[in-house]
Amino acid sequence: SASDKGGWSSFMAKEVSEQPDAVANTLRGRIVDGVVVIPELAEFGDEALARIRRIVIIACGTAAYAGQVAKYAIEKWAKVPVDVELSHEFRYRDPVIENDTLVVSISQSGETMDTLMAVKYAREAGAVAISICNTQGATIPRESNAVIYTHAGPEVAVASTKAFVAQIAALYLFALHLARVRGTLGSAELLEHTAELQAIPEKIATTLLQGDAVRQLATWMTDSRAVLFLGRHVGFPIALEGALKLKELAYIHAEGFAAGELKHGPIALIEPGQPVFVVVPSPRGSAHLHPKVVSNIQEIRARGARVIVIAEQGDAAVLPFADTVIHIPLAAPLFEPLLAVVPLQLFAMELATAKGLDVDQPRNLAKSVTVE
Numbered sequence: 494s495a496s497d498k499g500g501w502s503s504f505m506a507k508e509v510s511e512q513p514d515a516v517a518n519t520l521r522g523r524i525v526d527g528v529v530v531i532p533e534l535a536e537f538g539d540e541a542l543a544r545i546r547r548i549v550i551i552a553c554g555t556a557a558y559a560g561q562v563a564k565y566a567i568e569k570w571a572k573v574p575v576d577v578e579l580s581h582e583f584r585y586r587d588p589v590i591e592n593d594t595l596v597v598s599i600s601q602s603g604e605t606m607d608t609l610m611a612v613k614y615a616r617e618a619g620a621v622a623i624s625i626c627n628t629q630g631a632t633i634p635r636e637s638n639a640v641i642y643t644h645a646g647p648e649v650a651v652a653s654t655k656a657f658v659a660q661i662a663a664l665y666l667f668a669l670h671l672a673r674v675r676g677t678l679g680s681a682e683l684l685e686h687t688a689e690l691q692a693i694p695e696k697i698a699t700t701l702l703q704g705d706a707v708r709q710l711a712t713w714m715t716d717s718r719a720v721l722f723l724g725r726h727v728g729f730p731i732a733l734e735g736a737l738k739l740k741e742l743a744y745i746h747a748e749g750f751a752a753g754e755l756k757h758g759p760i761a762l763i764e765p766g767q768p769v770f771v772v773v774p775s776p777r778g779s780a781h782l783h784p785k786v787v788s789n790i791q792e793i794r795a796r797g798a799r800v801i802v803i804a805e806q807g808d809a810a811v812l813p814f815a816d817t818v819i820h821i822p823l824a825a826p827l828f829e830p831l832l833a834v835v836p837l838q839l840f841a842m843e844l845a846t847a848k849g850l851d852v853d854q855p856r857n858l859a860k861s862v863t864v865e
């Protein structure tokens with residue numbers, strides 16, 4: 494009913510707005526004196542976590558993109574190789590699983606059949622399985638050795654939003670816990686990254702203030718036939734998620750690409766008027782990547798693309814080449830996805846709304862897919 498929406502026009506609008514709380518709730522009780530300690534992992538013992546040689550993340554849909562984002566942080570902080578696999582692909586290709594492989598599944602519902610079957614398969618093959626889940630007592634956590642609940646609150650809209658940022662927050666907690674027990678980060682670095690994580694809820698709230706600008710952009714773009722999304726490093730999975738949101742909600746053909754891949758194919762798609770969103774890395778934090786993405790923007794702009802840039806507040810280098818700039822607050826590079834995804838969620842929601850579509854229940858989709 495409308496009252497459940499708390500005055501919002503849709504569950505999705507409500508859930509997008511709840512993202513600062515979703516992340517705060519994921520962090521609650523897991524940071525003690527500025528240090529990450531996840532009580533749910535205590536039963537493994539630190540030695541078991543220190544012995545892990547490889548992590549395989551399995552998930553579907555938006556949850557898989559949360560996994561792709563987290564791969565960068567886990568490898569950088571905990572120095573463990575991470576593969577991210579779609580659950581349905583993992584299970585049917587005879588994957589190599591050894592007893593020092595840790596499987597981390599991600600599922601908002603905890604009921605996605607493809608992911609459940611992949612977890613069962615991995616455990617039968619001898620892996621230890623951790624579940625990142627938003628639903629208390631769901632099947633996937635019950636089939637796992639341990640669970641880190643995201644505590645984002647119930648997510649009703651079919652397209653996942655607050656669960657996604659909560660999943661990234663939970664995975665970053667996991668990465669910092671792992672880095673601590675493995676001794677791969679010093680205490681100053683652990684404190685610094687943990688503080689960055691704790692600052693995210695407020696920065697998401699600031700990002701949400703771009704809502705009016707994004708709505709205006711979306712209403713101009715209702716006739717778009719195809720929209721491209723480019724990102725690099727952690728911005729790449731965010732480009733994929735931005736494209737997925739637009740497909741799911743607005744039924745517009747959308748593709749996400751790694752910006753570095755542009756010259757290897759996708760640039761052939763650029764013709765005058767083609768809308769392209771570009772997630773730009775920070776000029777401060779990613780000084781080596783920022784100019785490469787700016788030159789990608791110049792290349793597509795020279796071919797007539799209509800460029801919508803998501804860039805850090807104060808990034809002046811992008812201004813001459815962008816038709817529209819959406820600003821996000823300053824954050825360390827690994828934390829930018831938690832902010833950059835917000836305008837992309839809003840864009841898909843506003844464009845679908847402007848087209849008169851039901852953003853909570855898009856056609857052909859289900860909130861949780863309990864068949865293979």
Ligand code: G6P
Binds near residue numbers: 555608858859860861
């Ligand atoms: C469905 C939903 C997606 C979701 C995916 C995984 O396809 O429509 O929004 O990302 O399932 O769901 P899960 O509950 O496993 O996170």
